[in-house]
Amino acid sequence: MAGLDEHGDEGRPAGRRSRLLKTAGLTLAALLVLGAGAAGWVYWQLDDNITGVDINSALGDDRPPRALVTPSAGASASPLPSGALNILVLGSDSRDGAENRELGGGEGGSARSDTAMVVHLDAGRTAATVVSIPRDTLVTRPSCPLESGGESAETYGAMFNSAYTVGGPVCAVKTVETLTGVRMDHYLEIDFSGFADLVDALGGVTVTTEEDIDDDQSHLRLDAGTHHLDGEQALGLVRTRHGIGDGSDLGRIELQHTLVKALLERISALGLLTDVARLYDVADAVTGSLTTDTGLDSLGELIELGRSLHGLSADDVTTVTMPVVPAPSDRNRVVADEPEAGELWESLR
Structure with missing residues (x-):
């Protein structure tokens, strides 16, 4: 040739x-x-x-029972988890770091649970219920183990969000389990800067508000209508309470539910698995400010949880608030409205 x-x-x-x-x-x-x-x-x-906290060891056996998991017929040797699951998700107003302080975390002192949601995944992971617990709820805060040793005293009529301040994630979980009678299988916590970074990594999020928002404390001003928010604005939205409705925590929770649905829609629309650069940015934003129980404190365990939810869309998620009524002792606080609250928690066991 x-x-x-x-x-x-x-x-x-x-x-x-x-x-x-x-x-x-x-x-x-x-x-x-x-x-x-x-x-x-x-x-x-x-x-x-990822920061892990060994909640199971700290609380021992004095807890509500785990949900029974019935293996599905014909399951493969190593299937993705598909059983019902309850996860306590907290947003904390941590004072750690300059970025958190700039975003409203405050100066000095301990962090509080600014937002609390119990996420219930149905068996099969095809539907979910997100139940918000108002932070102004008066509860019985149980005796909790302390990092410094010893235990805190049981307290009646305590503010719900004080549990985190007193005993961190362990006391937050124990207080929720005491209030609900529902075992928290996992714990997830993200702080102000982590939440803002997550939204920015997703390229922002689009929400529609039904009324004007003007809140000096969250520094958010929006006209009623549809807006594409960056991370700092989205954080302002989930923290807004004084610029809407009667200024109570209940109005703020409605905004949080709107944002939860919007974030789920954004994540679904992006197709993160085919966009490696954005997937890394999102994973870095989430894990950099994430605290979990030791059952979720590795990337592999978080990925497995995420893969088990691949069929879950925003339309499959129901958002509700624990039924409450004004507290007899303080009209600026609320207490669980029984028997409705108990019936809600019973449905998640």
């Missing part, structure tokens, strides 16, 4: 061709090793971001 001889392709000496092929092979091998190393480094970095 023209241009070819015994020396190799296009007259190139066979030895030189061999050296070039060897060099190319070594280069490819090096790139593969570097790529695998980079992927390992990224996984390690994201995994190392």
